Amino acid sequence: MKKLLLLFTIAHFLTSCNGHETKKMDNKIEKIATAKKDTIKINEIHLNSGLDKTLIPFGLNKDDNNNSAYNLNLDYEEFSFSPQQNFKFNDLNIGKIKSLIIYYLKEDNSAFTYELELEDNSNCELLIGEFNKNFGKHLFYQKNENTKEHPIFLDENGEQETRHIIEELIKWDDSQHDISYFVSYKKNLTTNENKLTTIAISNAHKKYAEWIDFRSLSMVFPK
Secondary structure, rough: OHHHHHHHHHHHHHHHHHHHHHHHHHHHHHHHHHOOOOOOEEHHHHOOOEEHHHHHHOOOOOOOOOOOOOOOOOOEEEEOOOOOEEEEEOEOOOOOOOOEEEEEOOOOOOOEEEEEEEEOOOHHHHHHHHHHHHHOOOEEEEEEEEEEOOOOOOOOOOEEEOEEEEEEEEEEOOOOOOOOEEEEEEEEEOOOOOEEEEEEEEOOOOOHHHHHHHHOOHHOOOO
16 A cells, blocks of 8 residues: 555656646747747848858747748758848838848858848838948949930830939948948839849858859949
8 A cells, every 4th residue: 555655656746747847848948939039130140150040149040931942953042031020220120121031051051141122112222321321431332324315224125214213233341240232222213113132242251252253243343
């Protein structure tokens, strides 16, 4: 009888311990789950480091990738942020984005560039202002203007563009983090549309020169 009582006591103790342990684990999981940030500060994306390390400040990991495709024949992969999240640069609320993608190498998971696209977003020029504030004087600036009388662009059909479009091409160097920023901003004054593309590349990464060629940046942003 004493043996049965002892066994019952031990079993009850083990059950209680398991219950407490489960509760502790649940609490840990809950804390991890709530660590995911609603707002992504784009200026806090660190390049030339492992993707996992890059995502940690945002409470994210590879499983949070909004892109499920796999690049079979390429040496890099893409991590895409969900456009449903909130995005900032410094304290500027960027608003709705079209895409934000980090590119990283398969062999060592090192992130070498991120590309941001905004479309029909009223904060495009404010974002350019933040770049100016952060990085100082640009290394390259070019302004192109297309009108019906003086067309310099082609439309989607390969014919002379007749709409009034202003294009700005700007390059900055973030010397503190060894990152080059290439910005293309197009504003269609005829249709009241705009598009901004930012390509930020780590100067210290071995993929730098190859990505410059791949994106034809040396043609658009001559030295």
